[in-house]
Amino acid sequence: MAVPTKTEHSGRTVVHDWSLTTADATGDAISVPGSSDRTVQLIADTAGSATCILEGSLDADPDTGTFTTLTDGQGNAISGTSTIIEMVAENVLFVRPRLSTVGSGALWSVRLFSRSTMR
Secondary structure: OEOOEEEEEOOOEEEEEEEEEOOOOEEOOEEOOOOOEEEEEEEEEEOOOOEEEEEEEOOOOOOOOOOEEOEOOOOOEOEEOOOEEEEOOOOOOEEEEEEEEOOOOOEEEEEEEEEOOOO
């Protein structure tokens, strides 16, 4: 699985970055339950006919949990075959990106921006 990097910013904000490839198509799940404000950017560095999605789970164990595609503010699945940026509607325990259609030679960068509403 693709391991994310985490960068903290001012104002209780964090950016998690994953790099997904044809060979490493699922990102490690992260937990950001105190962050109800989230935006994701799916960046097709080399789309490679792949489809990139953002998934979430409420299961206690991300390694055995069931993940479902998350949606934007209009209820559309967060899914792209080219670069997109969307707000994330659901507040789930775990979040991960995944190439649902792996494609050939795909390279995707995924950035999740989150802002904690907890003090």
